Amino acid sequence: MNTTTNHAAIIKAQGLHKQYGDFKALNDVSFRIFPGRIVGLIGPNGAGKTSLLKGILGLSTLDGELSVLGLKPMKERTKLLEQVSFIADTAILPSWLKVHQAIDYVAGVHPKFNREKAQAFLAKTTINPKSRIKALSKGMVTQLHLALVMAIDSKLLVLDEPTLGLDIMYRKQFYSSLLEDYFDEQKTILITTHQVEEIENLLTDVLFIDRGHLVLDSSMDDISQRFSQLSVSTEGRQKVLEAGLRPIYEEARLGGASLLFEGVDPETLAAFGKIHTPSIADLFVAKVSTANEGRPQENQAPNIQWKETGQ
Known part of the structure; x- marks a missing residue:
């Protein structure tokens, strides 16, 4: 991936392979992602996106060479997750928790969580801190999840279809908050989405993947x-x-x-x-x-x- 930065790559992937039986989910995939970039991982269902993200997050082994923040994802996953945050289309938050209890929980388990930041993000929403998560709409749960994640000082944020199922107002608010309240030149964001037209203006780089092959690795400028x-x-x-x-x-x-x-x-x-x-x-x-x-x-x-x- 072309970049003008002199920093070391956040993610280094060389010759990645992943096979499920006779199916090749990843076939000789190589790329680098640098700090301060917003990268779109674009591909249809079954293209290999999920296998690649699982490998990056240390949820699955991949053949080849993979380094994330200088760490081996599977072997050093605990260290990795201190510096990486993840949001999927279905936020994994216990439905019985109250909003303020979710904040307390994350504050207790993550050393880089900033309670004041989380509360400031939520103050911009209509979410009641005393509400239980099961009483929130899907859009509100996404806002809560984003507030919790953005309050963590992570170097890498991975977003997997983060706005799937949300209406256009929530989607616009999501990406506005992402740029205004989270992103800076020290952070890197990796996004997968089918709503490409909505993130096109945010991206600095794209990775096209199809049938396990990397089809394009380019900066938007290029x-x-x-x-x-x-x-x-x-x-x-x-x-x-x-x-x-x-x-x-x-x-x-x-x-x-x-x-x-x-x-x-x-x-x-x-x-x-x-x-x-x-x-x-x-x-x-x-x-x-x-x-x-x-x-x-x-x-x-x-x-x-x-x-x-x-x-």
Whole structure:
């Protein structure tokens, strides 16, 4: 992953493999993530995201070399979790606890928890400290979970579909709080989500994964320089092809087409139509489609649950 930082990588992955029977969940995956970055891990269901996150959090062994904050996740998981926080789409909080008791509990078990910060975050919500968690809405539980996690001075925050099932207002509030109240240049955030368009403007880097293969590892700055999307009429498309320009992916649009190019001078393309930087969603479709050309179909991913910690 391209970066201008001089700091050591937070996560170093080299040649990662993971296999469940005949199914290859991860196939020779290598990348680095540096401090002060917000990285989107993008891929469809069964792409290998869960296996990769489990390995990073020390919940599963992976073949290959993996270092997180200079630690081996499985062997040094206790030390790792002092510096790593995790939020999933279903917050794991006992329903019988009251909100203030949840704060007391985290304060008692985590040495880097700041009670004042947690209370300040909750003061911005409508959550009553005396309410039981089972009485809170899904959005409120997510807000509570975020408040507890953001009050921990972690170097790495892993978010796995953190806003799944929330309405658009809660989702916007979630990411606003994340940027305004948590993130700084010393922290790193790794996000997986299917709602790519909602986090695109937050990201500094992306990792595309599909069928266990890493399809793209790039900074957002590099994407804007490396890829161009051209909107053309049907006649304009023909002129592009006649000029010997070959897109890596094209999609029919009303009255014309959208052509995606890699490594082509934008000024050259501008002569044929309207040019812009592709969205993350469009780029993902293009890169996956290109990568899968000629690649044999692989077995369907098994239903891998988070609770399976020994695989």
